[in-house]
Amino acid sequence: MLIEFILLSLFKIFSVIATPDGLLQKGAFTVQQQTSRRTSRWSVPSSIYRTYRKHGLEIPPDVKSAMARQSSTTSSSVTAKSVLDDTEYVIKVKVGEQNLTLNLDTGSADLWVFSTLLPKSLTGKRTAAQIYDPKSSGGKIMSGESWDLSYQDGTGAKGQVYQDKVTIGDHLTVPNQAVEAASWVSEGFASSDDADGLIGLAFSDQNGILPNIQKTWFDNVRGSLAHPSFAAAIKRRQPGSYDFGHIDASKFSGSLAWTPVVRSGYWDFDATDFSFGNTPYKNITRVQASIDTGSGLWYLPRPMAETYWKQIKDAKYSPHEAAWTFPCSSSLPDISMKISGKRLVVPGINMNYQQASVGGNTCIGGLQPDTQSSMTSYIFGDVFIKGMYVVFEHPVGGKPRLGFAQQK
Structure with a gap:
């Protein structure tokens, strides 16, 4: 179950500009983080494993062994009580017509979401409002483009690519952002419902869409911000914030x-x-x-x-x-x-x-x-x-x- 906070825009937009791709609004704004109450158990070996896997690093043998032991036991050392903001920092992002809860990730460059392309068995406990629907939003499929973040151990996600409008902060919209709509996710992804996807803000050359990499949301928008930056003010055990353009x-x-x-x-x-x-x-x-x-x-x-x-x-x-x-x-x-x-x-x-x-x-x-x-x-x-x-x-x-x- 998600504890929802209102997404706040604390700074007034300075001006409206016209650009070739229709980018809307120039200025600066702040978004507050939300806490995501976990319904699945968190374990440190799984967290370490995901970090190594995400960065293409060799998984330490002791991490593999610990994961195997914990998956075959109900030991209380597999944490059932999450420290909310210490394990997941999420924000509200409007993708198409839906307000989704996404993990803002400076260590990757993909914007991927759970979508209606998935069978219901792989959408977890998400409601329809938490699942991106490219048909109802008017998303345009990018023919020939695909993405695959699956790994040798059978975990991950993959799917099709759409162009759709993506808004952060209620003001700044990229109308033709590449959105990676999942058509398959592994069971581990499906059972973890603390976020509806991820918005990556590393550099666009790390984007995983093939055969043509696409720009991140930040790369699409930075020329239209009052200042070409975003800033993280993350706090311990309480929601923090992100400042865009100032x-x-x-x-x-x-x-x-x-x-x-x-x-x-x-x-x-x-x-x-x-x-x-x-x-x-x-x-x-x-x-x-x-x-x-x-x-x-x-x-x-x-x-x-x-x-x-x-x-x-x-x-x-x-x-x-x-x-x-x-x-x-x-x-x-x-x-x-x-x-x-x-x-x-x-x-x-x-x-x-x-x-x-x-x-x-x-x-x-x-x-x-x-x-x-x-x-x-x-x-x-x-x-x-x-x-x-x-x-x-x-x-x-x-x-x-x-x-x-x-x-x-």
Whole structure:
């Protein structure tokens, strides 16, 4: 069941413009996140597995083993109680004529949705209003185009591509956005009804439509924003917000630390000079990181993550969870780093992700190691972003960059 919040537009649109493709409205606006109450159980091995799979990385053997064990048992360590905003950040997006709940994902470049092309058995508990209907909305099929996000393990989604109007913030509409309508999803996707799809805001060259990749919603709209950017103000255990077309200085302290994007296709940057609490970590001086709002956890090189957790009494790596766990009553140290010379802090409380079991005394760490050492860019998910104000800027014809500051 979804707890619905009203999608708010907090900034008045500045002007209406005419463009060749009919793009409507120029300006700036803010959308509030919604919490999505899960009806299916969440497990950390599955979360880690999805992150590795999404980024084309080799799945660690201990993650595979943990998933196999948990799928064959009703152990209470498979979390039934979700910490709402720590596992799913969603927004309302109007696709065609329907208001859908989508996961905004800076780690991918596809806009895909559950659709009426699916058999009813694969739509889960969604109502008709939560399933995109290209016929009723007037969507135009893009002949010869398709998409396939399925994987060797039999999970994923695939389908047809339509052009349809897509609106975020009640004001800014792309009338001919490529919408990937699912005609098949795996059982795991079907049973997870916390979102009706995904809107990817990585770079368009990572789009998965074949044979012709299509532009993301942000790439279609950024030239018509008052400022060619969007910003994430994600919070811990409460809805955050996204700012499109403007930087809201009331949401952060001091000035933004601007840093160039260092990898084509993704919002990657360099972080240096890490400290755990008051103790500098000197063995690794630079980490290439990828900001990914579609991943819940924060990943660092194995030696770094292990050094952090070994500071915590009774913290241990759990093969059952394929993750570091710790006593929930622990006081966790902050993690700080420099970005373009400015020191920024991730509060230690963020590393307390959620309980390993309902009512239990063991908690899952929000920081986890790349146990396979397969990440060239380490995934900085929502655990890292919470408490930060992060600006994703990409001028038309210019170079992209990221801006970071502490949230107020």
